[in-house]
Amino acid sequence: MTLSLKLPVFRAYFVSRLQSGFFTNLRFSSKHTPQMARSALDEMSETGAFTRTPSTFRNFISKDHASQFPAESGRYHLYISYACPWASRCYAFLKLKGLEKAISITAVKPKWERTKETDEHMGWVFPTSAVEEPAAEPDPLNGAKTVRELYEIASANYAGKYTVPVLWDKKLKTIVSNESAEIVRMLNSEFNDVAENADLDLYPLHLLAQIDEVNEWVYDSINNGVYRCGFAKKQQPYEEAMVKLYEALDRCEMILQKQRYICGNTLTEADIRLFVTLIRFDEVYAVHFKCNKKLLREYPNLFNYTKDIYQIPGMSDTVNMDHIKKHYYGSHPSINPYGIIPVGPNLDFSSPHGRERFGS
Numbered sequence: 001m002t003l004s005l006k007l008p009v010f011r012a013y014f015v016s017r018l019q020s021g022f023f024t025n026l027r028f029s030s031k032h033t034p035q036m037a038r039s040a041l042d043e044m045s046e047t048g049a050f051t052r053t054p055s056t057f058r059n060f061i062s063k064d065h066a067s068q069f070p071a072e073s074g075r076y077h078l079y080i081s082y083a084c085p086w087a088s089r090c091y092a093f094l095k096l097k098g099l100e101k102a103i104s105i106t107a108v109k110p111k112w113e114r115t116k117e118t119d120e121h122m123g124w125v126f127p128t129s130a131v132e133e134p135a136a137e138p139d140p141l142n143g144a145k146t147v148r149e150l151y152e153i154a155s156a157n158y159a160g161k162y163t164v165p166v167l168w169d170k171k172l173k174t175i176v177s178n179e180s181a182e183i184v185r186m187l188n189s190e191f192n193d194v195a196e197n198a199d200l201d202l203y204p205l206h207l208l209a210q211i212d213e214v215n216e217w218v219y220d221s222i223n224n225g226v227y228r229c230g231f232a233k234k235q236q237p238y239e240e241a242m243v244k245l246y247e248a249l250d251r252c253e254m255i256l257q258k259q260r261y262i263c264g265n266t267l268t269e270a271d272i273r274l275f276v277t278l279i280r281f282d283e284v285y286a287v288h289f290k291c292n293k294k295l296l297r298e299y300p301n302l303f304n305y306t307k308d309i310y311q312i313p314g315m316s317d318t319v320n321m322d323h324i325k326k327h328y329y330g331s332h333p334s335i336n337p338y339g340i341i342p343v344g345p346n347l348d349f350s351s352p353h354g355r356e357r358f359g360s
């Protein structure tokens with residue numbers, strides 16, 4: 001476990017963002033327009049390729065008590081879906097850093113439903129009681145029925161997608177951030193005064209460049225790559241995404257033949273980001289998104305690596321395969337019109353993986 005050394009780097013990053021006007025005192029960026037996509041299923045280029053829209057709320061929580069969003073125990077709430085890989089990576093950081101007492105969480109129901117009677121939008125909804133859907137709970141803060149309502153509380157004229165994760169500020173009653181890549185950084189470094197595992201640094205200074213480099217190709221080809229395969233509406237963009245996906249998986253397999261984790265023998269942010277896609281691969285992406293050239297379980301190193309990360313204390317709590325399968329197979333009728341959920345393969349990620357041989 002490496003002690004956090006990167007305060008100056010974070011400051012420099014923070015200042016450069018401030019100078020560029022990237023995040024401001026505004027509650028959300030004013031760049032959104034009414035014609036923005038309302039759901040991932042609409043994010044399509046003219047060529048039939050899936051093109052993800054950037055997140056809108058991009059404020060940062062800081063350990064600096066004078067900042068607009070200071071890191072305080074009990075002030076923030078994380079809304080997640082267990083189904084969502086982006087939300088799950090935030091929840092994984094929360095668990096690994098030991099922030100469960102400091103930051104509360106609520107999970108939505110896995111399957112998208114109508115969010116308003118007056119339009120056709122389908123999205124994340126809260127159950128009406130704690131027993132309606134195991135592991136999902138009603139919104140304890142705002143009594144919202146949908147994630148859409150949270151966005152509407154935060155901004156009356158919001159017109160973007162209503163995505164999870166949502167990092168909510170109970171004090172200012174607004175969304176701090178809906179960008180998981182930035183939420184994980186805040187959880188990693190800004191809450192160390194209240195984190196039970198303050199010494200765990202998943203983005204250590206000496207590995208910053210390497211983590212950033214790995215994140216870039218893993219995001220493009222694997223995390224987002226599976227969506228580019230699954231949401232393509234034409235053969236060519238699907239095949240292009242498949243080539244990139246499998247080149248990247250083969251590359252991971254080679255790397256993991258020689259070392260325990262993707263950036264060496266230390267667990268980092270890059271592993272958590274890769275894990276959330278791998279854990280869903282055979283159960284969902286291989287079938288639902290047609291990523292079927294090779295299965296995760298046919299890659300010995302990648303498969304054992306996924307088990308290794310799953311077995312880190314706290315990580316298995318972030319994986320709810322029932323929610324994952326209910327969501328993907330049930331929420332995209334254009335891909336799976338009858339919403340049938342495949343029975344298999346029910347992989348066991350808690351079996352021995354043998355990766356201790358690399359040490360850590």
Ligand SMILES: N[C@@H](CCC(=O)N[C@@H](CS)C(=O)NCC(=O)O)C(=O)O
Binds near residue numbers: 039085086
């Ligand atoms: N950039 C966002 C992406 C989050 C995202 O796409 N979440 C999906 C679930 S996996 C979502 O909420 N989609 C709602 C919709 O498309 O309407 C992040 O990483 O936080």
